[in-house]
Amino acid sequence: MESTKELIYETANASLHQCDATEHYILHFGGDTVTFRACELITFKRKIQKIDLATLLSSETPDVEIIHMPHCDRIFALSIHNVLELKDLFGGAFTMLELNSVIHRQLVRKVF
Amino acid sequence: MKDILRRHSVLNDEIVDIINKQVKMEAQSSAAYLAMAAWCDKEGYDNCAEFFFKQSDEERKHQLKFFHYLVDMECEAISPAVDQSQHEFDKLRSVFEKALEMEIAVTDAIHDIVRLCRKEGDLATEEFLRWFVTEQIEEEYIARRCLELFDVLGEDKIALGMIEERILGVSYDAGEA
Numbered sequence: 424m425e426s427t428k429e430l431i432y433e434t435a436n437a438s439l440h441q442c443d444a445t446e447h448y449i450l451h452f453g454g455d456t457v458t459f460r461a462c463e464l465i466t467f468k469r470k471i472q473k474i475d476l477a478t479l480l481s482s483e484t485p486d487v488e489i490i491h492m493p494h495c496d497r498i499f500a501l502s503i504h505n506v507l508e509l510k511d512l513f514g515g516a517f518t519m520l521e522l523n524s525v526i527h528r529q530l531v532r533k534v535f
Numbered sequence: 536m537k538d539i540l541r542r543h544s545v546l547n548d549e550i551v552d553i554i555n556k557q558v559k560m561e562a563q564s565s566a567a568y569l570a571m572a573a574w575c576d577k578e579g580y581d582n583c584a585e586f587f588f589k590q591s592d593e594e595r596k597h598q599l600k601f602f603h604y605l606v607d608m609e610c611e612a613i614s615p616a617v618d619q620s621q622h623e624f625d626k627l628r629s630v631f632e633k634a635l636e637m638e639i640a641v642t643d644a645i646h647d648i649v650r651l652c653r654k655e656g657d658l659a660t661e662e663f664l665r666w667f668v669t670e671q672i673e674e675e676y677i678a679r680r681c682l683e684l685f686d687v688l689g690e691d692k693i694a695l696g697m698i699e700e701r702i703l704g705v706s707y708d709a710g711e712a
């Protein structure tokens with residue numbers, strides 16, 4: 424199983440892998456490991472991307488964003504640094520995944 | 536490496552966001568028509584009330600059509616919160632003016648989605664929207680024709696009675712007649 428795990432993108436404290444055998448994505452972040460199905464990963468990415476850093480910085484409440492992921496019954500308490508790192512990770516990871524899609528469309532699926 | 540993303544994610548984020556906005560807009564329209572139906576019923580315009588109850592059902596069907604499309608494409612479909620609708624109107628004509636304004640806004644919104652699909656090269660969603668583009672031609676036509684009844688007949692009691700009699704017969708023949 425481990426051999427089918429491929430690195431998609433990594434930052435200083437986070438990485439995202441894809442497992443072809445299970446068709447899952449594995450996020451390593453701050454010592455934690457969380458597994459996602461594709462649609463769950465997209466939902467998580469969309470939640471991270473929608474966090475407005477300016478609002479978070481100007482907020483009177485502590486600069487922590489709470490993200491709930493029901494699929495794994497986890498709550499992420501993310502600092503601004505965490506949010507920045509995840510935005511960076513997903514920006515890079517989804518660029519690589521889209522590049523992989525382009526390669527499949529142009530080279531793998533193309534019959535003629 | 537398998538192309539898992541393509542297998543499970545058909546639409547891009549911008550398209551998902553704009554369709555979710557449209558789901559909300561259709562839900563809002565459905566609620567607004569319901570409020571119009573209630574006002575007409577209260578004022579004794581039974582046929583106009585029936586007309587708006589039907590319009591409310593139509594908008595709800597449009598909402599579900601968009602919603603099912605997102606679900607079918609394995610995208611995040613958000614069941615929307617609906618804001619308060621206008622419940623009070625000064626006269627019957629105002630209700631129909633509001634209805635036409637709403638239909639024009641929906642048409643504009645659907646055209647915006649088509650434009651985004653063309654920009655993003657999303658041929659499947661553009662094809663899906665073709666039905667809505669045609670539907671809005673009909674919706675706008677009917678709303679406009681209803682309003683024209685006021686121009687033709689006037690707004691005195693006899694005229695309002697005649698509008699009541701004719702309102703359920705307003706239909707669009709797509710230029711076939």
